[in-house]
Amino acid sequence: MQDEKTAEKNVLEEVLNKLAVENDSLTRLIYSLDSLYRVERDKNSLANNKGGERGFKVKPRPSLISGKEEYDKKAIFLYNFLSYIFWPAEGKFESFNIGIVGESPIKQALVGQVYGKTVNKQAIVVETFNPANNYKMLFFTEAGQSQFNRIKKLCIGKTVLFITENTLLETIGSHISLYVDGTKIRFSANKTALEKTKLKVSNSFYSLSN
Numbered sequence: 001m002q003d004e005k006t007a008e009k010n011v012l013e014e015v016l017n018k019l020a021v022e023n024d025s026l027t028r029l030i031y032s033l034d035s036l037y038r039v040e041r042d043k044n045s046l047a048n049n050k051g052g053e054r055g056f057k058v059k060p061r062p063s064l065i066s067g068k069e070e071y072d073k074k075a076i077f078l079y080n081f082l083s084y085i086f087w088p089a090e091g092k093f094e095s096f097n098i099g100i101v102g103e104s105p106i107k108q109a110l111v112g113q114v115y116g117k118t119v120n121k122q123a124i125v126v127e128t129f130n131p132a133n134n135y136k137m138l139f140f141t142e143a144g145q146s147q148f149n150r151i152k153k154l155c156i157g158k159t160v161l162f163i164t165e166n167t168l169l170e171t172i173g174s175h176i177s178l179y180v181d182g183t184k185i186r187f188s189a190n191k192t193a194l195e196k197t198k199l200k201v202s203n204s205f206y207s208l209s210n
Helices: 002-048 067-081 106-114 145-154 167-172 203-208
Strands: 095-101 122-128 137-140 161-164 176-181 184-189
Touching: 067 106, 067 137, 067 161, 067 176, 067 184, 095 106, 095 145, 106 122, 137 145, 145 161, 145 167, 161 167, 167 176, 184 203
Parallel strands: 095 122, 095 137, 137 161, 161 176
Antiparallel strands: 176 184
């Protein structure tokens, strides 16, 4: 009996080790793909920002931080937004769902940031976007921004905060845009779009945006 338990334990350890290795490999792959997005983003940023385009008062500087640091900081921003933006009581939801559109390291970073935290006594849940679920906040990654219009239409009639990594999407309804400026993460707020929602936004929130 003891030998059987030992054998089962060894098999289980091998399976868990294999899963850990595969998960680590997947994480590295995601970061590698994300690095490619970051390089292209910075190239496009430099090309598009000449002459103060894209609505920036001051042209953002190229990124000077690592991918991990960027998404750790962005995760902090996303969580802190919950202190300035308030959702109306609509139906009964057991959790405050945040959907991530497009594969990105920010999902893992945000999961760690909100672990054990709540909004109006609702546990915060971070997951990959599923059209069958209801969300309070949707974050469109660089990889998921092409789906913005389609998903926005799916959310008609719902109070959803749309956050992107591309300020250009503000022209078609994005509420908040996060972007890198040198060693800092900054955000711009689309006040016109936000005022058309049922969201209540603290006045101090706009003063913090760029």
